[in-house]
Amino acid sequence: MTEILPAAPLVNASRFRAAHEGDWDRLERIITRMEKRSVGALDDEDILALPLLYRTTLSSLSVVRETSLDRALATYLERLCTRAYFQLYGVQTSPWRQLGAFFATGWPRAARSLWRETVFCIALMVAGTLAGYFLVHSDPAWFYALIPEDLAGGRTPTASAESLRNTLYDTGGEGALAAFATALYTHNSQVAIFAFALGFAFAVPTLLLVIYNGLSLGAMIAVFADKGLGVNFAGWLTIHGTTELLAVALAAAAGTRIGSAVAFPGREARSEAAVTAGREAATVMAGAVCMLLVAGILEGIGRQTVVSDALRFGIGGAALAGWLAYLYLPRRTGAA
Structure with a gap:
């Protein structure tokens, strides 16, 4: 043959x-x-x-x-x-149309796809806040372990109730407010970016950062609450904190999505799984930066010029309701 x-x-x-x-x-x-x-x-x-x-x-x-x-x-x-x-x-679209599509459908759709990670990160933040509050409330020495002195800005357990009250209602000047808004926006953006970037390390550093932010928040709440200023501090925080903390949670959720894809890629290669997860995660991160810009404006200007606790709660609550409605309420996407 x-x-x-x-x-x-x-x-x-x-x-x-x-x-x-x-x-x-x-x-x-x-x-x-x-x-x-x-x-x-x-x-x-x-x-x-x-x-x-x-x-x-x-x-x-x-x-x-x-x-x-x-x-x-x-x-x-x-x-x-x-x-x-x-x-x-391909259909070529102008940058303005791409920007409009991002805000109209792209960002909300990506945020809804990460709702589980977002809820998880918010739960971790709340748990960290409770832990920080009870630690400092039971032993004020914990405050200095959780928050560096240069970041506390004089808001420490040894501060008097009067000095703490002044930090909540001091209106200051317009130049100082603008500088304050810029500094806080830069700081908050860095926190969100780190929470997103650290997700590549299997999301572990991201989740630890979320817990630490909660611990820091809880420590500050304990300082004011122990001086009888808990409600006042809550109003001071709410006007900008609802936007800021939701943005940080979204950024952490985006990092967690990438970290989960790297840790559990399924049948895909790790690099391919990370790229796939990174598309929606990056969209959410871009939206979170926009939210931090709004939070910086509220924190540097609105929080200092609005001295009514009721109005502060109202503005913060309305901002939170607006973000949740914008990101999570279903909407029409138009004809295919």
Whole structure:
């Protein structure tokens, strides 16, 4: 019986690449220029060559797939063809429309997809707050272990009730308020960014950061509550805290989603699972930064100029209701 040998490849990989690599490189340069700028950045020669280069690259991809020349080459050509297709046939939208779509549907949809992680992070924050309160209430020495002295700003267990009250109702000047708002916005943004970024380490540092923030909050509540200013401090905090703490919880939830994907990737590779989870997580993080900007304005200006406790609770409660309605109430997405 005659032995049947496997057929030799009909196409030589090195010769095939040498014959067509020039067209692929030119197409990639054109597409990259369009992605970074626009079609207006191309000259007439490139515009005329673009459709031909796209069809040539598609033909090359078909040959590579049929002959199994090189898996890495096939992946490269698939990505190049996808980018070219998007630039040739994709619907181009202006930055303003993309921004509008982000606020109208993108951010709320991403936030709703992370609702479990958000609830979990809020629960951890509440638990940390309760723990911090009871620790400092039972032994004020815990306050100095939880909050550095330079961050306490004089609001310590040894401060008098009068001095603590002054920190809640001191109106100050407009220049100081603007600087205060900027400083606090920067600080809060850093907290949220760290909570998001640390999610890549299996989310453990993110969750510890959430608990520590709760401990710090509980310690501050205990200081004011022990001086009979618990309700006053709650109003002082509510006007901006509802927005700020929800933003931190959303950022932590985004980090937790990525960390969970890295720790439990399922059938995907860890890198692929992280990229998939990172798309929605990054959208939520971008929205959280916007919330922190609003919180910084409320904290630096509204909290200092509004001295009525009832009005502070009203503004903070309305802000929380507005965020929850905006992010979580179902809405129409329009026709497909």
